Amino acid sequence: MRWDRFFEDLEDQLDSEWEAERAALDTEAERLRLSRVPIRERVVALAAAGAQVVVEVAGGGTVSGRVSRVGLDWWALETSARRPVVALVPLSAALTVGTTAEAVLSSVREAAPGSVLAQRMTFGFVLRDVVRRRIPTTVHLTDGRALAGTIDRAGADHLDLALHEPGVPRRADNVTGFRLVPFAAVALVRLDAPADLP
Missing domain, CATH: 1.20.5 (Single alpha-helices involved in coiled-coils or other helix-helix interfaces)
Structure with missing residues (x-):
């Protein structure tokens, strides 16, 4: 025993x-x-959960809203303002992402690369669609300045912006100047008109 x-x-x-x-x-x-796990995969999980976030971007600005789309090197937020707009944020320009404790933990557990198509959509690709649609924008720079106008072209690593007053159509007599803006200098691009992103 x-x-x-x-x-x-x-x-x-x-x-x-x-x-x-x-x-x-x-x-x-x-x-x-x-x-x-890269931050992009965590943002994909936040998008899948429809999480509300507050993003601090280079240059001292913040944008808040729901993560709606995530590309290869950018993400889109639908702002929760009185008149909702979309903000495109390069991943490299996001300094911090604030959200709930539940969303943070969920983004760790559910981290995944997302669809193959989304993984191929670059910041330049989505901006070329903005060009095609002639959507008025405000380009916020990493130094804190904001430039209003219409993006005329989007290259491999930069965009051409025709400057004009917000709410004014892009016509030759309304354009006050042009800027070539490297993507590295972009903190966010706010689409100043409703848009259906790719």
Whole structure:
């Protein structure tokens, strides 16, 4: 009888040690997984959850709203203003992303690269669609300035902006100047008219 109890105790001890080792391995595997998750995948999870966020962008500005789309190197927010607009934010211009504790934890658990098509849509690609639609914009720069106008062209790493007053159509007599703006200088592009993004 004593030997039976002795062997049962040994089995319990071995089982406990295996459980502890398995838990340690699971914890380490999760740490390794998290070390490989880029912020883009977390933003994809925020979009899938329809999370509300507040984004601080380079240049000191903030934009708040619901994450609606995520491309390769940009994301779109539908602002929660009285007149909703869309803001396109290059991932590199986002300084911080504020949201609820639940959304933060969910974005870690649900992190995924998203659709193959979305992974191929670059900032330049979405801006070329804005050009095609002739949507009036306000381009917020990383130094804090804002330029209102219409994007005439979007190249590989820059855009051409025809400057004019907000709410005024882009016509030759309304244009007050032109700017070539490198994407690296863009904090966000606010679409000043309703738009259906690709």
